[in-house]
């Protein structure tokens with residue numbers, strides 16, 4: 218049973234700026250000119266930030282963002298500041314996509330690169346050339362990566378998927394997931410699924426925002442990456458529901474899916490995940506994910522020694538009674 222490789226000592230701390238959202242000055246009855254002037258500057262500034270950071274159509278749940286945006290409607294600069302779309306092709310349904318409710322393979326990656334001397338879990342480092350070859354192989358064999366949300370849209374709401382859909386998931390938030398996986402997937406027109414620890418990942422806030430802007434899905438992976446089966450009710454709720462709230466607030470996306478740290482879960486954990494409003498959760502049970510097990514979605518863990526041959530075999534073995542021994 219693999220546990221996730223945790224910290225990388227060499228890299229800087231991440232995600233420092235939890236942006237504070239301030240509301241307008243409406244509570245005061247005595248409205249002083251200066252207060253109003255300062256407040257409108259703040260509102261415009263917030264609106265610029267919102268426009269710069271939000272991705273189209275994904276901020277419906279963000280009433281704060283909407284309010285701020287509305288308040289600054291007159292600010293033309295804000296509208297002009299909106300960047301062009303950097304979404305990958307498959308972030309939106311393509312012409313050949315069709316309704317699809319069958320099993321979907323979800324690959325599970327951690328670090329991309331060579332393991333440093335003495336790395337505690339060297340098997341979690343997939344070589345970069347190897348990774349590129351795996352992506353090329355997938356494309357050559359007709360696979361197309363989509364997000365888990367797109368799969369769920371097809372499973373439960375009549376949405377469409379490519380003929381051979383696959384989800385590429387990346388756990389914890391290691392730097393190469395931004396520096397290497399993002400551009401590699403982009404070449405194929407694909408988006409990934411980032412299962413991000415709310416605290417202590419290697420990714421900067423700006424890295425995660427760039428991935429979201431490309432069409433990647435952001436999923437929760439708790440706050441502190443603890444074994445959820447060992448927590449009491451309050452701590453469990455904090456890790457499961459709390460991580461979702463943190464990511465929603467910080468990145469202004471729905472965060473509809475959850476990933477169990479080290480694949481550990483039980484009935485109590487599933488209940489907490491459902492109660493927090495997630496629509497699905499990924500495990501390390503080997504196999505293909507299926508629509509009738511939304512909180513026990515299987516994944517195929519890709520390790521350093523998997524290579525293209527192992528990936529091909531895993532996919533061929535389909536339903537997951539693979540002899541991989543369980544992640």
Ligand SMILES: [Zn+2]
Pocket residue numbers: 221388389438442477478479
């Ligand atoms: Zn993890």
